[in-house]
Amino acid sequence: MTIAPPISPAETGPAEASVAADGSVWRGRADASEIARWTTVAQGVAAALAVDVVERDRSNALPDAPVHLLRDSGLVDLLVPSELGGQGAHWETAFAVARTIARVDASVAQILGYSWLNQACAVFYGADAETANGWLRRSARGHWVWADAFNPVSPDLSFVADGDGYRLNGRKAFATGAAVADVVISGAVAEGGALDGQLVVFALDRGRSGIRQLGDWDNIGYRASASGGVSFEDVIVTRDDVVGIDRDLPFSAVVTPGVQLLFGNIYLGIAEGALAQAAELARKRPNSWFLSGVERYADDPVTHRVFGELVSRTAAVEALADKLNRQYDDAVALGHATTAEDRAAIELAVARLKVVSTEVGLEVASRVFEVTGASSTKTATGLDLHWRNIRTHSLHDPVDYKRIEVGAHFLNGTVQPVSLYT
Template structure:
């Protein structure tokens, strides 16, 4: 894979290093302010602008359209790198690639090719207003196209975005309509009302659409949502993004716990050892963390490589091949959810009582993970895996499977 692009007149890369090098440098920068920004909430404007300047917003855009042509495995690896220090920024960065993939999967070439090129040329950051469970936005036919009216919740990354992927229900048929819209279009109002306990800088608040004009060529109707096994990769990309964020959070929590145990924790008086990092029970818990994370990593990486193989097949992808990817992704989702929640809670057992200091905000790892893992119930992933294991039935494609 090439180094950061230099062909676009508006592109001003931070360096000529590899994307992985750039991501590590960005992560180091973001880590310095992560604790304060978690407390403050709001929009991570400085960090989003750093991503704009980095060239990484075009990771999965093919080289012929000005991007870096990265694989999904490489892209998700960078998502994980950022999530170790700042899962909110990793969230909006990852959704950039999910939304670009959605344009590719649901739209025709005359739509997605110029959108890819403009994303690189203009350094567009995409925001999400596609929430199929929120049916309050309605689309009606107008002389020059469509009109969106209504509200939408969980609009991650909408604030400070340049483009939105928005959905509405057709007033006549009730079918889902998905369109690509400039964030600044008249009638779109994004609200800074996200104030949850975790993922506090994802700007996952609400939006209002008031007589928003939507042109026909902005509607992703050809081939359209979930129209083929290839188009049905979209929800799997979304699920695998979540898994990599969860895994990154858990890895970041473990790194923080290790540092604190070695440098700050005190040995328990009855342990018979001088330092906490020699305590046999502490060592045993770290051993459990290692084994659990290794399993989650292997499942997550397997799913990424499976996705890459399916992505390359495009419209030749079969339902069975798509089903195999779904099984791999669901397995990773269950594993990273369970391992992450366990580790981010139990990290205090090996760090000690002083690690609960509010100044350290170690609780942010659990808060971020607990908030994010409620995106869709992991129990339904287990049901899908049970159907496969017992009845050899692949998950039925939907926006969450």
């Protein structure tokens, strides 16, 4: 798979500190030219992925080639400031990129989106500007892809003092992208040592001794997402591996609405991709139903009605997603000035998107078969890939609890406890 050469960041002279005293690294909003520039790059990536997306899904192989494609395109460095060697783009642009790629391959869009969010932990949890800048600069220099082993429903990891460092043991399930990433980020409560009792966030190179990829991902969807588990067996973690400490600050907790906003955009991208592929199939579908009174299925009023309904609902989700993608840039720009009320506001707004993007994405990816016919269920066609992907990933965390979250706040002003899911 090849695309045009990567776009190089602007020359800005020697690298300088980018994370300000307020703790943020992202300021302002994307302009139309930035979004257009990187959406074009994403379209090139999506076109390259489309060539063999069905075969890669069927093989359940590790997505090594797609990850190289993401590096070569410049997308993995999209959100690193230009003065630190990155592309200096905004979150609105990043979410648009993820949505574009998800229209073709949601697995790869997920790996890329998680890479940005895990990389961003250097800012959200960073102990100081110098440390955060160092992580971002090294990441851009090496074009690192980041993954995580944070899954909060897995047992906690053991993180025990050993000399000047710590020894890490345990396992985490559903570590999306970890088998193909450069860096795996995780966290654990320190037992003993200088960080005793603190929730330490650290980043480890994937090849570190004692880290083992379990290769146990064999689900009906997201098959190319490398979402198997990871085990840690006496892994040595030094102070240099520490990204920061989770001190339950509102700014640090803004990362979770970012994760949920990524999901909403990917679900929307899946719906858009399913509609685009279904429209192509419907236009090529020969003959017509004998009661329709027309010669082609593409002229059948029933076909028009189904597409009209699905396209309209998808457009409504798109409008909400676009609005929230811009708002997220405003939210992260607050840095350490973020209040609990600020964090709750973006959390609740994104929860509403999660509800409707899940519902519409599942409906669209399922109902497109009504207008493409039995022939579209052939394995080689790959129309089912959209439904299998969203059906698998939409179970990440129960959408019913998002409905409850939104309803409880609407009625009683209740805000759910901060977590890695809310």
